[in-house]
Amino acid sequence: MQPSSKVHLYDFEVASNDEVGEKIFRLVMRSPELARELRPGQFMNLAVPGDASHIVRIPLSFASTDAEAGTIEILYAVVGEGTRRLSEMHVGSTSTVVGPCGNGWKVVPGGRALCVAGGIGAPPVVAAARALANEGREVDVVLGAQMAAKLWGEADARALGAGEVVMTTDDGSYGMHGFTTQAMEALLARHEYDLVVTCGPAVMMAGVARLAEGAGIACQASLERMMTCGFGACSTCNVAMRAGGYKSCCMDGPVFDASEVAW
Ligand SMILES: Cc1cc2nc3c(=O)[nH]c(=O)nc-3n(C[C@H](O)[C@H](O)[C@H](O)COP(=O)(O)OP(=O)(O)OC[C@H]3O[C@@H](n4cnc5c(N)ncnc54)[C@H](O)[C@@H]3O)c2cc1C
Ligand code: FES
Structure with a gap:
């Protein structure tokens, strides 16, 4: 998928923001235009109001969009100051969001696909699984x-x-009881796949990429990096490439062909 030509600053309003797991929150925000533009695997950069010293936006993926309701569903983990303040935004409060950012999953028709997520990598992977299922594929999810x-x-x-x-x-x-890579090995033994998609901790994605490569299956991985600008100007989000050099996670990613990444 090519970067969207409609990367804009949008307003959003919190429709709900609830703790659904240990330090895991589900935010539904209303931003009708952005909800129509976002494609699975893309992300957005949210500004959380309330602290003038904290100017860096928070990059977040999404789990689903509802174009009719104009809403976007986000799952996020509270890990630091920005996400803590995000968890305190109440229903009806407003801020701004930049998006849609980056390149999402390449959703192509084909055979059976395997989607593997670790931790808070689950939202974009579930979005990928839904898009692949809509293409008529059989889709297994770990x-x-x-x-x-x-x-x-x-x-x-x-x-x-x-x-x-x-x-x-x-x-x-x-x-x-075990790691996603062990579940993946068991599924690889039972089914034929032509695509693996993954998002989660780097060490897990490296393992998933290794297993996919060993089995000769194309693999797309959604990477996370610290992001300062979010539009290709600062190089904080560099991703080392296997062939040498770097690509930017915010502009070239966050979804990469896993075989091109220097894990
Ligand atoms: C493309 C992309 C999509 C993302 N999607 C989601 C998502 O759907 N849900 C979710 O919970 N999180 C997601 N993240 C991670 C999220 O952006 C960070 O957890 C958040 O910015 C932390 O902000 P903070 O102010 O709370 O933490 P800080 O106080 O800034 O940092 C707290 C800790 O989190 C680490 N951290 C900070 N920013 C990042 C980052 N960008 N990537 C990895 N670690 C970071 C820091 O190293 C530190 O250990 C995504 C990141 C990227 C790059
Ligand atoms: S965040 Fe600045 S170049 Fe990617």
């Missing part, structure tokens, strides 16, 4: 987290009705 309280996305993945859904936790508190 969603993993450290523990049950940090898992999100099972209901959404099952609602696709497009294939297997496997939940994993590192501590065994829900689903399969």
Whole structure:
């Protein structure tokens, strides 16, 4: 997917903002124009009001959009000051958002696809799974987290009705006891795939990319980097490439062909 020509500053209003897991919040924001423009795998840069010293916007992916209602569903983890203040935005409060940013998933028709997410990487992976299922593909989804309280996305993945859904936790508190890569190995033994998509901790995505490459399957990975400007001007979001050199996560990504990344 090419970068959208409609990267703009939009207003948004909080429709709901609730804690749905341990330090995991589900934000539904109303921003009708942006909701129409966003494509799965793209992200947006939110300004959280309330602290003039904190000028850096927060890059966030989304799980779903509702063009009719004009809303965007975001899942985010509270990890620092910006996301803590975001978690305190109440229904009806407003701010601005820049988007749609970056290149999303390449959603192409084909055979069976495997979607693998770790932790807060789940929202864009569920969005990818939905888009792939809409292309008529069979889609298996693996969603993993450290523990049950940090898992999100099972209901959404099952609602696709497009294939297997496997939940994993590192501590065994829900689903399969183990890592997403172990679940992926079991699925690779049972099914033929022509596409893997993944988002999550870098170490997990490196493992997923290695398994996909070993099996000869194309793999797309959505990467996370610190982002200062969000529009290609500062180089804080550089991604090292296997062939040498760097690409920017905000402009060239966040979705990359996993075989091109120097993991
Ligand atoms: C393209 C993209 C999409 C993202 N989508 C989501 C999402 O859907 N849900 C979600 O919860 N988070 C997502 N993130 C991560 C999110 O942007 C950061 O967690 C957030 O900016 C942290 O802000 P803060 O002020 O709360 O934390 P800070 O106080 O700035 O930092 C707290 C901790 O988080 C780390 N951190 C800060 N920014 C980032 C970053 N951009 N990437 C990785 N680690 C970071 C810092 O190193 C530090 O350890 C995404 C990041 C990118 C680049
Ligand atoms: S965040 Fe500045 S170049 Fe990507």
